[in-house]
Amino acid sequence: MKRVLTIDDVEFAIKGGSVYACGGGGWADHGRMLGTAAVNAGQPELVTMDEVEDDAWIATAAAIGAPAGTTQWQMLGMDYVKAAQLLQDRLGAPLYGLMIGQNGKSSTLNAWLPSAVMGLKVIDAVGDLRAHPTGDMGAIGMANSPEPMIQTAVGGNRANNSYLELVVEGATAKVSPVLRTASDMSGGFIASCRNPLRASYVRQHAALGGISKALSLGEAITDAESKGGQAVIDAICAETKGVILLRGKVTKKAVSYTNEAFDIGTISVDTGGACSTLYVMNEYMAVDGANGERLATYPEVITTLDANGHPLSVHEVFEGMEVFVLHVPKLNILLSSSVVDPAVYPPVEATLGIKLAEFVL
Structure with a gap:
């Protein structure tokens, strides 16, 4: 089923994502910024994999870093958009939609803004239902694959001259550490888009319905808060x-x-x-x-x-x-x-x- 994501869904995603963040998974304020910008910029649409043709291209929108509040990071909403644009340009083919690598306080919303701005779909699939420390843990089986993958990263603390843009290509296990190094150099937290894969592969290997799980949990939390x-x-x-x-x-x-x-x-x-x-x-x-x-x-x-x-x-x-x-x-x-x-x-x-x-x- 299709679902146009709304401002209410932003809060549901943050609350439910916060549980699945497992101590990490980004920042609630950052997620609120991304979600609010997305629903004001367009109509981000959540779609299930049942609606996607097998040969459609799907990439993963993610953030890389350590969100424990000890570094001077800066990441703007348009950094996520730029990361997706760089990947699409390198791929040389239009993306159909973006999934996310994990749920989290902001991670659940990582795909919303680039999808709204670029006219893509938010795919109701996750690389991992909960948050995790390494990109490989959200790579839906590509971690040990020799197949070259495209990964991009954008962001950084502008005041410290730490803003970076990069596009790397190679086996996932080799290029993922490059993005993590870039995250550290940028201030400790950076936007990324990575691993464009055909929908037929995503359907078989991702955790389908993972974003809906976070939204449902957020609704349940909201209903209980007054008690x-x-x-x-x-x-x-x-x-x-x-x-x-x-x-x-x-x-x-x-x-x-x-x-x-x-x-x-x-x-x-x-x-x-x-x-x-x-x-x-x-x-x-x-x-x-x-x-x-x-x-x-x-x-x-x-x-x-x-x-x-x-x-x-x-x-x-x-x-x-x-x-x-x-x-x-x-x-x-x-x-x-x-x-x-x-x-x-x-x-x-x-x-x-x-x-x-x-x-x-």
Whole structure:
């Protein structure tokens, strides 16, 4: 079904996307800027893959960087448009639509403005239902492919002379780190458009309906807000089929920004005499219990909430505050080819020093 996205949908996307952000996934204000600009610039239209011809070109609109608030980034709405235009020019063929690499506070809205300005469709498909740290994790199975892919990046802090535009082409695993380096050089957060693929491939490998999932969750949150924080938390659990895995006080936060544009570290939560550990690589990637037992692992949804049911980004979590940790098991979420691709896990495992793939695959 087609759905013209409205200003109400902007808020639904931010609220639902904030849960699927899993501690990362951009900024609510940035998402609000993108969405508001999109619905004022045109009529961005969300379409399902059932409506798309097999040979249509679909690319992924994304943002790259570490949104924990520790860098001087600047990204304007037109940077997303420019990134899509550069990719289309390099492709030498018209794009039909844009999907997104992941949901998040702003990530859910990454395709809206370039689609509205360029007359493209917003494709109801995601590379990963939840947010993730590396581009490969949203590359719908292309991470280990030798096939050359086009990737573009646009943006940067103008006052610091850090604005960049680049177009790169090559195997996804080789060119994705180039864009992450560009993100760091631009100020830590940059717009991108990448991996143009035929709709027949997207239909088989993406998590279809991923944007609608975020919108529905946002509507459920909105309906519950007048009833108080516990009602919001209950609504989130009901809509996602998730549970509150932990509730406790943050006793230690050790998260640092790296020049690869990652926020990396751990957050410790005391649940009453026992301390669990949340592993951060931009997003929450795993939770270990007090005895080192694994309680949750990417691509499962792991999200910190406050008592009002507000999803907390990593930069909003502080020592001494009480948090609720939401867990949505992988049996209850849409999975794309990205998250069952063994090639995407070794770099993240090496960075965090923990095992992930054996719990997923």
